[in-house]
Amino acid sequence: MIAESVATAVITVIIGVAVYALSQIVSKFVIEPIHKQDEIRGEISHSLAFYANVYGNPGSSTSKHSEATDKFREQACLLASKTRLIRKYGFFSAIGLVPCAQNVQKACGNLIGLSNCINKTGSSTQNVQWAEEIRKLLRI
Numbered sequence: 673m674i675a676e677s678v679a680t681a682v683i684t685v686i687i688g689v690a691v692y693a694l695s696q697i698v699s700k701f702v703i704e705p706i707h708k709q710d711e712i713r714g715e716i717s718h719s720l721a722f723y724a725n726v727y728g729n730p731g732s733s734t735s736k737h738s739e740a741t742d743k744f745r746e747q748a749c750l751l752a753s754k755t756r757l758i759r760k761y762g763f764f765s766a767i768g769l770v771p772c773a774q775n776v777q778k779a780c781g782n783l784i785g786l787s788n789c790i791n792k793t794g795s796s797t798q799n800v801q802w803a804e805e806i807r808k809l810l811r812i
Contacts, residue, residue, distance in 0.1 A: 705757040706770060712750045716783070717812040719743050720803050727786055728800055731793035741790045748783035751776060751810075775809040782806045 723740040730737075755776050758764060765772045771779075782802040789795040789802075806812075 701759055705754065705759070706764065709751070709754040709758060709770060712747060712754050713810050713812055716747050716751065716779075716806065716810065719747060720806065720812075724803070727790050727803060728796050730790050730795050730799060733791055737790050741787050744783045744787040744790075748780040748787070751783070752780050771810050779806045779809040782809070 719740075723736070723743065726736050726740040755761065755770075755773070758770065761770065761773055764770045770776075782805055786799055786802045786806075789799055
């Protein structure tokens with residue numbers, strides 16, 4: 673009788689530890705990387721709205737233009753790096769948890785393009801198109 677109680681307690685502890693370990697693995701290798709990508713997508717959404725007056729009126733060399741240039745370039749790099757952290761990306765993309773890899777790559781290119789053209793006179797139409805495409809590609 674006591675042996676059965678001890679065996680039950682040991683099995684319960686082993687199962688509890690296994691469930692905890694599995695949940696930590698899923699959290700660290702699946703949930704956190706996807707959450708980090710979601711955070712940068714949110715920051716990009718914010719920047720596209722916040723700097724709309726800047727990329728919509730390119731050609732000036734104000735501190736806001738310089739700030740926006742650096743911000744979009746940084747966010748393109750962060751988006752690419754956070755996306756690389758997500759293991760089995762194709763699976764998560766197929767079930768709709770994350771944007772497809774090709775769309776992320778295009779969005780990064782558009783962010784770099786936007787960054788490059790903020791100070792170019794006459795590129796407002798292209799800049800606005802890039803911003804809209806980034807929103808669609810990243811589903812923001």
